[in-house]
Amino acid sequence: MPPRDEDDELHAISEVARCFGLSVATLRYYDELGLLPPAGRRGNVRHYGRRELRRLALIQHLHHGGMLSLADTAAALGERGPDGVRRPAGRAVLTGAIQLIEDRTADLRAAQQRLAHLLTCPKDDPVRECTQLRAELDRNVTQALGR
Structure with missing residues (x-):
C-alpha cells in the first residue's frame, strides 16, 4: 500500500455514508468483507481517505450499476480470501x-x-x-x- 499523503483528509463513516447515499451498516459490511477497509479509526469510528473513497466509488460503479454482484465485485478487485491468497478472478x-x-x-x-x-x-x-x-x-x- 503506498504511503498516505499528509494532507489526505480523513472522513468519518457517517459523512461518507451520507455523501455516497449509503447506510453506515453497508460501509461496515463492506469492511467486514474486506472490500473496503477504512484508512484508520479514531476510537470506534472508521475513517476513510481519498484512496478509500475512490475505491468506494469504483465499488458503487461496478455493483450498484448492476454490472456485478457484490461477490463478483470483490473478485474483480482481486481481493484476498480468508487464507490471505489473492483471488485471481478479475x-x-x-x-x-x-x-x-x-x-x-x-x-x-x-x-x-x-x-x-x-x-x-x-x-x-x-x-x-x-x-x-x-x-x-x-x-x-x-x-x-x-x-
Whole structure:
C-alpha cells in the first residue's frame, strides 16, 4: 500500500455514508468483507481517505450499476480470501458478467418483440386472443408437461 499523503483528509463513516447515499451498516459490511477497509479509526469510528473513497466509488460503479454482484465485485478487485491468497478472478468475472448482460439483453429484446407484436395484433383482445401468443403458450405447456 503506498504511503498516505499528509494532507489526505480523513472522513468519518457517517459523512461518507451520507455523501455516497449509503447506510453506515453497508460501509461496515463492506469492511467486514474486506472490500473496503477504512484508512484508520479514531476510537470506534472508521475513517476513510481519498484512496478509500475512490475505491468506494469504483465499488458503487461496478455493483450498484448492476454490472456485478457484490461477490463478483470483490473478485474483480482481486481481493484476498480468508487464507490471505489473492483471488485471481478479475478478467474471468468480467467475461462472465458480459455474458450475463448479453443473455439478459437477448431476453429483453425477445420480450420487447412479443409486446410489440401484441400492440399490432389485429385481435380485439390481443393478450387473450392472439393466435401467435396462444401457440407459444401451448408450446410452453407441452414442454412443462414433458410431452
